[in-house]
Amino acid sequence: MFILVNLKAYPCDPIDVATAARDVAEASGARIAVSPQAADLARVADTGVETWAQHVSPNAHGSHTGSTLAEAAADNGAEGTLINHSEKRLKLADIDGSVGAAERADLETIVCANNPAQVGAAAALGPDAVAVEPPELIGGDVSVATADPGIVEDAVAAAEAVDPAVDVFCGAGVSTGEDVATAGDLGAAGVLLASGVAKADDPEAVLEDLVSGI
Secondary structure (H helix, E strand, O other): OOEEEEOOOOOOOOOHHHHHHHHHHHHOOOOEEEEEHHHHHHHHHHOOEEEEOOOOOOOOOOOOOOOOOHHHHHHOOOOOOEEHHHHHHOOOHHHHHHHHHHHOOOEEEEEEEOOOOHHHHHHOOOEEEEEEOOHHHEEEEEEEOOOOOOOOOOOOOOHHHHHOOOEEEOOOOOOOOHHHHHHHHOOEEEEEEOOOHOOOOOOOHHHHHHHHOO
């Protein structure tokens, strides 16, 4: 199971979270990554934790003011990137372009989707993984794997039908080791979470609990 912590634009200390994630990953052998703001990619990567971008744009070098260039993310330590998070929605053509940009920069990719139908469409674009995240559960206290286990199972089936090589993750409300274990039982290869760690008083304790479910 892969645990990806998205720091969004929360007012947390990205270095504190990154250091905690690094230490828990090293102690447990679990794969944990942190996805900070673009401006913090290099600082977070310098801690030694696996670092992911929150987004890359579908363009190459050129006149693209305000874009997040995939090569720039990689040059600053990113090993992968989220694409099409529910808070950063893209058109299908731009999702395809962002996946291509990430591949050009040797970044792993996770394309986010709202439901199993979108998971199937995203899988057809050839990312490394897709993540099903019902928007109504994001930031809540109940994990998608508990609130609607069928959506995780259906997402796994949808991706499998299109491209068996594409992993399926789940997100929204994930905050405990039990949530991680349940997601794995439903066929997910990883989980995305944010506020459960980013807003925690003790991120390391939360991360230790999360890996206990693996």
